[in-house]
Amino acid sequence: MSTKNWPLWEIFIRSKNGLEHRHSGSLHAADAEMALENARDVYTRRNEGVSIWVVESKNITASNPENNGEMFEPAQDKVYRHPTFYDLPDEVKHM
Amino acid sequence: MSEEQIKNLEEQFEARIARDEKIEPKDWMPEKYRQTHIRQMSQHAHSEIVGMLPEGNWITRAPSLRRKVALLAKVQDEAGHGLYLYSATETLGISRDEMYEQLHTGKAKYSSIFNYPTVTWADMGAIGWLVDGAAIINQVPLCNTSYGPYARAMIRVCKEESFHQRQGYEIMIKLANGTPEQKEMAQDALNRWWWPSLMMLGPTDAESIHTEQSMKWKLKRKSNDDLRQQFIDQTVPQADLIGLTIPDPDLKWNEERGSYDFGEIDWDEFWQVVKGHGPMNKERMKARVGAWEEGEWVRDAAMAHAEKKQNRKEKEAV
Numbered sequence: 001m002s003t004k005n006w007p008l009w010e011i012f013i014r015s016k017n018g019l020e021h022r023h024s025g026s027l028h029a030a031d032a033e034m035a036l037e038n039a040r041d042v043y044t045r046r047n048e049g050v051s052i053w054v055v056e057s058k059n060i061t062a063s064n065p066e067n068n069g070e071m072f073e074p075a076q077d078k079v080y081r082h083p084t085f086y087d088l089p090d091e092v093k094h095m
Numbered sequence: 096m097s098e099e100q101i102k103n104l105e106e107q108f109e110a111r112i113a114r115d116e117k118i119e120p121k122d123w124m125p126e127k128y129r130q131t132h133i134r135q136m137s138q139h140a141h142s143e144i145v146g147m148l149p150e151g152n153w154i155t156r157a158p159s160l161r162r163k164v165a166l167l168a169k170v171q172d173e174a175g176h177g178l179y180l181y182s183a184t185e186t187l188g189i190s191r192d193e194m195y196e197q198l199h200t201g202k203a204k205y206s207s208i209f210n211y212p213t214v215t216w217a218d219m220g221a222i223g224w225l226v227d228g229a230a231i232i233n234q235v236p237l238c239n240t241s242y243g244p245y246a247r248a249m250i251r252v253c254k255e256e257s258f259h260q261r262q263g264y265e266i267m268i269k270l271a272n273g274t275p276e277q278k279e280m281a282q283d284a285l286n287r288w289w290w291p292s293l294m295m296l297g298p299t300d301a302e303s304i305h306t307e308q309s310m311k312w313k314l315k316r317k318s319n320d321d322l323r324q325q326f327i328d329q330t331v332p333q334a335d336l337i338g339l340t341i342p343d344p345d346l347k348w349n350e351e352r353g354s355y356d357f358g359e360i361d362w363d364e365f366w367q368v369v370k371g372h373g374p375m376n377k378e379r380m381k382a383r384v385g386a387w388e389e390g391e392w393v394r395d396a397a398m399a400h401a402e403k404k405q406n407r408k409e410k411e412a413v
């Protein structure tokens with residue numbers, strides 16, 4: 001039996017310059033270098049990317065959906081953060 | 096949590112799915128949802144991985160460079176599909192090692208179609224055309240399934256599948272238009288793969304369990320029999336077009352239904368293969384377990400190398 005399993009890595013790919021890196025999935029690799037090589041083969045076989053980030057999964061801190069209320073609800077009643085909240089006469093252009 | 100609370104959560108959960116919301120890994124989910132998904136997704140992953148074996152058999156003997164690069168790329172895609180699906184399944188809290196263990200001990204199943212042998216080059220054509228064709232019909236509805244990571248993996252998979260089917264059909268076209276021996280080879284492959292491909296779409300509706308639950312969770316959108324009919328209706332004209340004959344004397348266009356009627360499927364054969372008595376079950380498992388065991392030293396060496404590099408880096412940093 002193997003003594004240690006290859007850790008899990010999260011893969012982020014920029015599909016072309018000008019766009020952000022996006023999460024593509026994950027994979028196992030012994031280290032970051034191998035994670036990059038494996039990500040190339042697993043997630044970019046058809047020119048899906050021009051840049052890859054790999055992050056060991058255990059280093060990601062994620063919010064808990066159970067706390068989504070306190071986390072995200074405060075933004076819901078802040079309508080004044082949106083342009084439509086403000087009353088302007090129809091004659092005003094370009095605003 | 097009290098029973099009352101769980102029931103409440105379950106109702107909210109089902110309502111979310113009914114509203115077409117996706118479920119993501121950290122969301123609360125009923126234990127049955129988790130287990131059903133682990134089972135279906137890991138079996139799907141296993142099928143992609145074991146599915147490489149029958150075709151891998153012909154890579155070195157492909158008749159031309161064009162065929163060879165195509166087959167190699169296809170088999171590599173199947174490895175990719177397995178990997179997307181394994182990592183999507185891991186988000187449900189099962190480790191990769193546990194899944195391999197289940198496959199290698201026979202606890203987890205994989206698609207029975209891969210327990211048939213690939214005896215001639217024409218089998219590469221028949222597999223791409225029919226087996227990938229049936230797989231596409233099974234998989235397209237899953238692009239909309241309720242579990243986010245599964246749906247995303249399936250979108251990727253479906254995008255890649257269409258080349259698989261086309262390269263298979265192209266092989267069949269070439270053989271069907273070739274010498275009499277080549278045409279016979281194509282016909283023979285169709286004869287052997289037709290019925291197992293129909294079985295791939297699953298037991299008849301009357302015998303299929305947990306369909307209702309799967310429909311609710313969008314693991315299924317159409318019944319097995321409907322999918323099978325769809326497969327037959329789309330494939331028969333493709334066989335006609337290249338002058339091959341579907342090996343079913345009862346196959347007949349039914350004007351009224353706007354579909355083909357077809358003959359009885361030998362479900363005894365299907366269950367025999369599922370239970371492990373297909374022509375290649377033992378062989379496939381032997382190859383798979385062998386690859387895993389023989390690769391162990393490589394996995395260990397890579398880990399040792401990574402640790403050594405890490406240690407050296409840390410020392411240099413001091």
Ligand SMILES: [Fe+2]
Pocket residue numbers: 143172173176252256
């Ligand atoms: Fe596949």
Ligand SMILES: [Fe+2]
Pocket residue numbers: 173227230256259
């Ligand atoms: Fe495929």
